[in-house]
Amino acid sequence: MIFRDKIPQREGRLLCSPRNPELEAQKWCQSYSFRSFQQNVIIVGLGAGYHVDEFVQRNPSLHVTVLEKDESLIQSFQSSKKYRSSGLHGSPTIIHVIDADEFIKSDIGLDLLLNNDGVFPFKPCWQGAEKFFVQLFLNFNQKHQDSYQKSRAVVDWNSNEESLWKCLREMVK
C-alpha cells in the first residue's frame, strides 16, 4: 500500500478523493437515509477512513463494523487522529478480511451476517480490489442468487424456506 500526501493508493489508483476527501465522505453519508430500527451496520471498505469517521460522527448511536482487505490501511487508520471514540458505542470495529467467502463461514462473519441491520459500500476505496470487495458486499447484502445459496444453510428454517420466501415475495410486489 502506498500513501502519497496521506492518500492511499492501490495499484496506482487512489482510494479516496485527493482534493477533498472530507467533502466526498459527507456526500457519501448524505446519500443514505437511516431507519429507526438500525443498530448494527457494516461498512465495506476502509480506504483512508474519512467516510468512516464522518459516518460515526453523524450516527453516534449506531454500532459500526468496517471490513477491509489491507492490513496496512487498518493500522494507518487506527494510528491516526480520526480513530477516536466519537460514537456511543465507541470506536468502530475494524475487521481484516483476507478471503470474502471464507470470512462469511467464520464465527465472526456468521454473526455479522445474521445480526446486521444494513451493509454500506464505500466503492471509491474498492479500487484495485474490486472483485474482492464486490464479492464481500454481495455476501452480506445477499441480493445475488449465488450469495444466498452459499449462506442459506447457516440457518435451520424448519423446512419452511419455500413458504417464507412466498411471504417475502408478496412484500416486494
Added chain:
Amino acid sequence: MEVFTGDGEVKILCVSLLRFGDLIQHLDLVSSIRAQNENAEIHFLINDNCQSIAGLLPGTVHVFPRQVMQYHLVEETGSSLSAMKHLHEVVQTLNAENFNKIYNMTHNQLSYHLMSLLKSSEQFGARPQFAQDNLWAQYLNGPWQSSDQPNFSLVEVLARSMNLPIPALHESRPVEKIKHLVLQVLTSDQKKNWGFENFKKLIQLVRAGSSEIKISILGAPDEKEAILAGFKDLQDTAAVEFQFLKWIEVQSFLRQADLLVTGDTSILHLAAQIGTPTLSLFMGSGNIYQYSPRQKKAVVLAAQSHCYPCPASQSCEQPEHFCSQSIKIETVYNAIFEKRSESMYFVASTSTESLYFSNDSLARHLEKAVWQFWLDEKIEEVVPPYASTTKEYLNVIAENESLSSDENLKEEVIHFLRARKNENENFQLLLEEFADSFRQEAAGILGLGTESGTVMFAPKSTAPTLFLRRWRAAFLNAEYKSDYSSQLKFLLNAPVFDFRFAKQIKQATEELSQLLEIEIKILTIAENEMKERSSSYVARTGRLSSVSAEAP
C-alpha cells in the same frame, strides 16, 4: 382500553396486517370472537407501522416487522437473509405461543402464505383451502371483489367467512345541538381528500350561522406542517382550534365531539366505535359499500363523479379532482345541521347515483337479508327461516320512530316493496327466458349436445360470445340494481367460451334464480305485514292481509 388476558385455557391470535383503518374495523370482529370465547386470551399480530395504536388493542400485541423486512429486501444496503431471519423469528415466536385458534382478518396473499407457516388447532380466514370453508369465503373471493356495490362491508363478509356473526352496527350518541364540531381534514391518500379550500369555506359557512360552535381541526402530529400551511389564514383567528393528537389521545378527544366530519379515515371508524356521530365524505378509492362506517345514523356523502370509486392502487388520473368537486359545500353544511332522524335516509337508494348512502336504507337491508340467507345455505329450509329473516327485516322497519306514526311513510314502504316485487318477477321471467335459450338455442350455436343431461362443449370457441353479449345487454337493460346478477354479467362478458364458462354460467343462473326466489318470498311476507300495520291501507281496502309472517 382494558387488556383482557383471559384464563389462559384458550389462546387466540388475530392477524391484522393492513393499515390503521382496517385494524380499527377489525376490532368489531374481535368483539365477536370475544363473545364466542369469553375467557380466551387474545393476541394480535399487527404491522410495525401500526405500533402506535397498540395501546388501543384489547390483548397482547405481537409486531410483524414488515418495514424492516421490506428494507432488507428492497434496499441495496439491506440483506435478503436478514429479511428471512426476521420472518422466521416471528413465525417461531408465534408458534411457541401454541395458539388454539388463529383468525386471519387480512384478506391478502401475504397473510395467506403466513397462515401456512403458523400452527394452531383451528384456523379461520384467508389461508390455503379457505374457499372450502363456506359460501361466504367464495363470495369474498369472487362477487364481493368484482362488484363496485357489494351488499356487505368487508367487515361483515369477513365475519361470516370466519363463521362469526355479523357484528351489530354501533350506536350513535344522541346530540340535540351541535356545540363542538371536529373536522378531520386529511386522509391517507390525496385522492380521498375533500381539500383545504372546501373545508375553509365550510368553516366560514358554519361561523356565519353561529359563533358559538367550537370548531376543531384534527390531525396527526406528522400532518401538522401540511395542515397549518393549508389553514395559514385561519391560524391567527379564533375561528378554529388545531389539535394534533397521538392515537392514545384522540379517543378521549373524540368522545367530547358532537360531530366528526371526515373523509374515509381510520379516525372515522374509531369515532363510529365509540359512538361519536359522524358525517363522512367518501371519494377516490373510498368505496362506501365496502368501507362505510359501521354506525347507526351515520351520514355518508359519496362522490358523484363518473370515475368513482377508483382502484386504491392508482393515483387520480383525472385532469381535475371531480370527486371533491361533486360534494358541494352547501350539501355538507346542510348535512351537519339536519336533524339526525332515521327516517331521513330511510328509503334512500344505495346506488351511487344517490348522494346519500345509508346503512339504514330499506333496499340495503332487503338485499343483505337475501344474500345472507342464501350464503348461509338456508335455501332448503322453507318457512321458518324466511319468516325469521323477514321478521328481523321488519323489526328494522319497526324500530324506525317515524314509521310507527307516519302513515305516508308506511305507504311509501308498501309501494317500495310492491315495486321491488314486480321488478323481481320481471327479472325472473327474463332469467327463465335466458335459461331456456341457453339450453336450446345456445346448444345449437355452440354445437353442444343436451341429451341425457350430458353437455359437450366446443372448446375455446369465440362464436358464442355474440350470443352471450346480447344477453348481457338484456340484463343490463333490465336495470336491475343489485349485485345478484353481477357474476352472471361478468361471465357473459368472457372473451372466450369453453366448458368451464358454460358450467359457471349454468351455476350462476341457478344461484340468481334462488336469490330472486328468496327475495320474492321475503317481499310477499313483508308487504302483507306492512299492510296490516298500515291503518290507512286497512281503512281504504276494508281488509287485513290474510298472510301472516309465518306463512310460506
